[in-house]
Amino acid sequence: MVYREKDLDGGSPASLDRVETGTPYDETLVCPPHTTERKLVNKIDFHVVPFLCILYLLAFLDRVNIANANVAGMSGDLHLEGHEYNNALVIFFVPYILFEIPSNILLKKFKPHVWLSGCMFLFGLTTTLQGVVQNYSGLLATRFFLGLFESGMFPGCFYLLSSWYLRTEAQRRYSFFFSSTTLAGAFAGLLAAAIGKMDGIAGYRGWRWIFILEGILTCVVSAAFFFVLPDFPEDSKWLSEDERAFVVNRLRSEQGASAVERKTSSKDVANVFKDYKIFLGGFMYFGLIVPAYSYAYFSPAIINGYGYGKIQTQLHSVPPWAAAFGFAMILAYLSDKTRHRFAYAVFAVCIAIAGFAILISVHHNRPLEYAALFLVAMGCYSAMPIIVCWFNMNLGGHHRRSVGSAWQVAFGNIGGIIAVYCFLKKDAPLYTKGYSICIAFTCLSVISCIAYYIACVAQNRHREKTVTDVGLTEYEKTELGDLNPEYRYLV
Template sequence: MSKSPIEKTSSTESPQNDVEKTFSNNEREDSFIPDEEKIRQTTELAQELGINEKKLMWKLDLCIVPPFILLYFLAFLDRINVSNAKVYGMAEDLNLKGDQFNVALTIFFVPYIIFEIISNYSMKKVSPHIWLSGCILVFGCVTLAMGFVKNYSGLLACRFFLGAAEASSFPGIFYILSTYYTGVESQKRFSTFFSCTCLAGAAGGAIAYKINDLQGVHGYNSWQWIFIVEGTFTAGLAFLLYFIIPDFPENARFLNDVERTFVKRKLEIHSVQSGFEVEYGWKDIFNTFKDPMLMLTALAYFALVIPSYGYAYFSPTIIKEMGYTAVSANQHSVYPWLAAFGYTNIIAVASDYTKIRSPFAISSGLMAIVGLALVLGLHDNAQGRYAGCFLVATGLYSSMPSLVCWTALNFGGHLRKSIGTANQVGFGNIGGIISTFIFLAVDAPRYVKGLSIGIAFTVFSIIIMLVMVVLLNRRNRIKQTDSYKERFFAQDEKAIVLAGDEHPTFKYLY
């Protein structure tokens, strides 16, 4: 694998005499800036521009986080509702045989994986509020259409277009969020948004529980009403999202000119120059992929996705196999999601307070391993397996936002944030394909294969995260060497801006 500039040795290279020229008349910083100095510079900037930082932060939180919570809540709800529909007899009504249900789950991820990087790139061309609200409108309409499918082919077609429409949501949201908040501000916001997946999982079970009352109304079965109700709700709210989804800070509609200037310069103080105005092409994107960190972050997320989606798609079925009725299984699937929601936000506050990321992501992964082991090992104890579900949901759905936030904050500048987040989520969701084939009906009620594979991949993710900690620590040390600084500033100004986090002043978090 090709090495990034940070990984390459340069001790034999000749010093560059005209390094300063690459920044034209701008002052060059070439060492880590202490956090206290960043805070001081930010305070001075706020005073200079007449900005009340606390008031502006509240404005950002109210205008950025809630729209994204709503957007992804709708997307995740419509993605996993197929598992609730299966409990209510969808597979029997559509005459699904063998692994056809698993294939229907899998087909979602094919366009989802392909279009994520394209989507993030497209948001530089089309305003995010137009792009994302349009995608969620399509997503809602396709979900609604799933309520009227008559056979396996129709289900496959709908699942394919669902994947294409939702490809924009997850990496796009993390990309935009990372352009508004500094490292010490981000985890709470990232986890607040991400934990809506837990609420969506809980809401999916709760809605399915109540929708059972609609069985036979107007000639439709309860599983059809799940798609009809949730699809209509999603498509309707897409029109609201058009007006409230934020664009990038440089052209955010809810900020005035002074506020835009402050947010942009504040992020540059705490990170690096954003490079929003710099045009980049496919060659620049290809060069970004030479950094091995992109593959490591993607692998770590990929390994967590497998057990996470396995749980999201099959938890109602697993709980039903513990002896509950179909209606009761959907009801009982709610509570582990609620526990995951609470825990995710608690550790987010702790992570921002301590300014560390990896210990929380790793410890949550260990919790998930314990939970998976309980569900696997206590095959004669329904209550013990159900307790394991709490640990699985809580561990996996708190580890993933910690990992993705950690990743997004360690990519600097629009190019590397865009490609880094999309690649992590896009490649990671290949794990979604695997997850749909490890919980097979023939393995019920113990699901030994699926649970064992989930444990193995969670362990693998933890190992990759430990490798990332070592590599990021090494990179921070290399950045302080004169040879690295000389080589970095010998590039032209565009290359320096697009290099983002490889700038010597950028300190990686771990």
């Protein structure tokens, strides 16, 4: 445990801030005289968080707007039968899962502002093309390429966020970024309700305009984002030289050297998977992806089954997403304040389980069933950013973090394949099988969280009891990352 000077605001004297780390702090490091640490973190917030939030909001919107398009008549116009709509959903996940780790490696190679903005333009273009498909095969093709071009968005953004913030200040930023998904879900309903009224304009059905307009918006924003998306701290142009040095060293004081300049090799990738905690991180996220995607893709259909019309269904899909955003930010604030992750993650998952328990057991009570959807959205979409932040920020070094963060998201998204077959037309309106599967997977997430918590606590205790000064060089410590004996995991 070490202490460092931290100037809390412009006029106040420096105070001591306790930092949980086993890495020696550079006592010569001082915040540049023209600013304070808080002002500098606020500057980082302004240049990093909003742009990543908008990027992922549009990515998630382009991914799930197919649910709103389906309510607006897509399946009927394309003559989709049986499981064909579900197949169109699942094909997205094939390239999305396979290319997440390669994408994070390429992001580091080409720099985030180049890679992310380029992928953003391509998935926006693909979304637009979804609006002009004429048959089932065309829909499958566009969904496949949408998954390919979106594969780097989520793990890439989380990887980039983790490169800017200390572990004890990261959760609010992670949750705010992740809440882009809840805002996207809310916007999807509102936009679909508005765009659906364009039915017949230029000879296109309303569901086609949903894809076309939202895809064009993404392409336009991507062009601007080439110039404004942030890179890693070491490459940032909007920080002065002394600010950049301070930011890099404040991160090193907690997490060790990042080795951003170091190339990630296939051996590095293999070495990451020698740590069993990597697999626990994957299962924590995997258990939540099934209920989360089930909600994102099928909540409009579930709400439609309560007897609402098309426009009312779109509008009623908005409030649960808005509630999820507020709840996620409350838990994130408390998690950072208490410097704890485990209890908040498990609590949020239990909220989701309660929602599914109501949905599977209560029927013909529209207000209660609709309220249960709030619990599902609030629980799933609050727990997921906590779990991802907890796992990502416990990975030390760029090479371990880039691979580990991509692995967690890639493995977790296998659950997306399961989710798209959980809620079939023949099971409507009760969806007993779907709700049962979601409960089972949320329980898997809880079990995995408990196992990961025990693993982190056990390793921290073991390192406290053993000699940490084993003569490792700074290079060797960097190579080990969080496996460095001096490193302590946040629980």
